[in-house]
Amino acid sequence: MKTFSRRNFLQVMMMSGAASTVFSSHSLLACTNRIQKSRLGIALVGLGYYSTDLLAPALQLTKKCYLAGIVTGTPEKAERWKKQYKIPDKNIYNYQNFDQIANNPDIDVVYVVLPPSMHAEYTIRAAKAGKHVFCEKPMAMTVAECESMIKACRDNKVKLAIGYRCQHDPNTREYMRFAKEKTFGKVQMVACGAGYFDPRTDHWKQKKALGGGVMYDMGVYALQGARLATGEEPIAVTAQHFTTRPEIYKDVDETTLFQLQFPSGTVAACHTSFGINMNYLQANCEKGFFKMEPFSSYSGNQGISSQGTIQFPLANQQAKQMDDDAEVILANRSLLVPGEEGLRDIRIVEAIYQAARSGKQVKL
Known part of the structure; x- marks a missing residue:
């Protein structure tokens, strides 16, 4: 063994000190960058109706995030969005070169606004690219897909928020408070409906392979309404499917009725x-009631309770949702609606489909 001289010792200490200084400088720089960045760049993946008519306009109102990029398979859309929102060429992607988004520091968040059958793939790819993810509802088609999305985001140390805009709406927060604080005593029964007449005959919502079916779409709103109004998770479900247009709704459900039982004995229809x-929610309680109509619209959600009117103004629901989630990411706090919340719904949706097929109660 070589003798470890005083000179050797001093040289090692000097090198260690230099390395420590460099490491500390890099750490300090990283922290400074994180603090100084006050807005997150969002790339919208999929430029259909929801992105075009709602998210892009909302991103002109946000304070904590902005429209930084787009992902589309349609060159005409890319050119139109580029001109309208002044998006640089380097921030425009298609589905073939999507993974190159990993090398783009302008983009912090990927917002997946695709048919549900594609949610898992693009959430996982975005996570592997090191980007935080906002994913539209329904989170995915199966519990297994939801779990894989959560794992991918956790493994890559990025956050996953589900686009449940209503949970950011103060009107929804109010009836959630009623449930949590038992303002009117125990909730005894909930009735909730969410739907619209869709005249289309060849849309992805009518195709099973793309994630169609009303339970995945509007049904999630009704399910959320019941869960949030009770503050509980159901323990059993029954369900029935109906259609008035079997020539259109061959592979997926047009109308679904489902009944939920909760641990406290509360039931929901x-x-x-x-x-x-339809767009309503009513909860009958031991000492009163609360009712919302509409309860899940893009704007104007309002209601009444035994205490009076429920009507909190909100300028733009989507802008608040995205700002809330961006602020949480910037501060590295917990999300209001993380991937686990989307997973809860899909676990129940799977049980509802099983109950409708079997005609029997399914326990959760």
Whole structure:
């Protein structure tokens, strides 16, 4: 063994000190960058109706995030969005070169706004690219897909928020508070309906392979309404499917009725449809009631309770949702609606489909 001289010792200490200084400088720089960045760049994946008519306009109102990029398979759309929103060429991607988004520091968040059958793939790819993810509802088609999305985001140390805009709406927060604080005593029964008449005959919502079916779409709103109004998770479900247009709804459900039982004994009667317009929630409690109509619209959600009117103004629901989630990411706090919340719904949706097929109660 060589003798470890005083000179050797001093040289090692000097090198260690230099390395420590460099490491500390890099750490300090990283922290400084994180603090100084006050807005997150969002790339919208899929430029259909929801992105075009709602998310892009909302991103002109946000304070904590902005429209930084787009992902589309349609060159004409890419050119139109580029001109309208002044998006640089380097921030425009298609589905073939999507993974190159990993090398783009302008983009912090990928917002997946695709048919549900594609949610898992693009959430996982975005996570592997090191980007935080906002994913539209329904989170995915199966519990297994939801779990894989959560794992991918956790493994890559990015956050996953589900686009449940209503949970950011102060009107929804109010009836959630009623449930949590038992303002009117125990909730005894909930009735909830979410649906609209869809005249289309060849849309992805009518195709099973793309994630169609009313329960995945409007049904999630009715399910959320019941869960949030009770503050509980159901322990059993029964369900029935109906259609008035079997020539259109061959592979997926047009109208679904489902009934939920909760641990406290509360029951919920819910229905959802692509053939009926409805948007309401009513909860009867031991010492009063609360009712919302509409309860899940893009704007104007309002209601009444035994205490009076429920009507909190909100300028733009989607802008608040994205700002809330961006602020959480910037501060590295917990999300209001993380991937686990989307997973809860899909676990129940799977049980509802099973109950409708079997005609029997399914326990959760």
